[in-house]
Amino acid sequence: MIGYGQAGGKILDEFLEYDQRTGSNIVRAALAVNTAKADLMGLEHVPEDRRVLVGQSRVKGHGVGADNELGAEVAEEDIDEVMSAMDQIPAHEVDAFLIIAGMGGGSGSGGGPVVARHLKRIYTEPVYALGVLPSSDEGGIYTLNAARSFQTFVRETDNLLVFDNDNWRNAGESMQSGYDAINREIVERFGLLFGAGEVEHGGEVAESVVDSSEIINTLAGGGVSTVGYASETIEREDTGLLSRFRGNGSGGDDSLDAAQTTNRITSLVRKAALGRLTLPCEVDGVERALLVMAGPSKYLNRKGIERGRKWLEEQTGSMEVRGGDYPLRGGDFVASVVLLSGVTNVPRIKELQQVAIEAQDNIDDIRDESERNLDSLVNDGQDELEPLF
Ligand code: GDP
Secondary structure, eight states, X not given: OEEEHHHHHHHHHHHHHHHHHHTOOXXXXXXXXXXXXXXXXXXXXXXXXXXXXXXXXXXXXXXOTTOHHHHHHHHHHTHHHHHHHXXXXXXXXXXXXXXXXXXXXXXXXXXXXXXXXXXXXXXXXXEEEEEEEOOGGXXXXXXHHHHHHHHHXXXXXSEEEEEEGGGGOOTTOOHHHHHHHXXXXXXXXXXXXXXXXTOOOSTTSOTTBOOHHHHHHHHTTOSEEEEEEEEEXXXXXXXXXXXXXXXXXXXXXXXXXXXXXXXXXXXXXXXXXXXXXXXXXXXXXXXXXXXEEEEOGGGOOHHHHHHHHHHHHHHHOOSEEEEEEEEOTTOSEEEEEEEEESOOOOHHHHHHHXXXXXXXXXXXXXXXXXXXXXXXXXXXXXXXXXXXX
């Protein structure tokens, strides 16, 4: 997992914290890359020897100031440093690479796709990106950066998973506490998705457990993906109040529980797919989908997952809908994560591109105009004065 730039680094940090807290072991190896030294120093969970400062000769550790063309240039110039940090990773132990970056900024927006291109050239494992779209009130330059980075990421990766900050804005919250909360939401969703592929097979778990190859097959074919999520807190039978009422020896509880479990699952699948997606889009027409049901194994059943999967097939019109369990020991919730891959009907991206084009035209106009204005300020108009040399 490579966190590139400020947003990328912070989200990577959050994934590492998640791994430590839940024992998920999603991140086999972490790498934070940035042009800004201060951002690298602010990370808490990325080990110091897994932080790479690039572009030092050009920007002296001060960042690229939201210039993503410069971000891409310095990444290309210093690519050897990034790739040699990757050399230490035993590639046969990783299922895939994930590059995380804010697409509206400079370092990650420009440098992320450069790293993707080089990883793809060297490794056979798939290279994905998790790209964050800026919220619409961030202004023209961020939107333009994001629109260009989005295009480039799609071209250079095996799949671009998108998270749209605009969809998660909370009025009245400060930027920083807002981002911290958003980053937790990101990791909650993608953590369950990627964590599902890490479960060891065999032992007590059933054969319906999601395998990393199912995640990879769902993402295969490239393009853009979005993720839906819904969860419900459960009262554990062994500790909860209900256990006292249920323990009446009637013996009829099992069938009731099975029906409840199935209904809970199907309702969570609907909520996940029709609720707030990481990138809002039309579900109909999605190419492939994967349903992951996470929770303590006794709250998961095959019938529920099969129903949820069928429902997703109807909603998406896709023939390629996979599904499985992610048994969590000791959790107090059941959650569904729906990965929709190969999305094409995304009005938000069309709007973003329109605003980006307007911003680009404006920037060009203003640049032309200010050149003319400066010229008329500096020159006397009659060519009577001459510069010194
Ligand atoms: P870079 O350091 O030059 O790559 O730029 P940033 O990572 O700061 O990217 C700026 C964009 O990322 C902004 O437009 C924000 O939309 C977004 N962003 C910055 N920090 C965070 C964060 O912590 N979380 C999330 N979700 N988005 C962020």
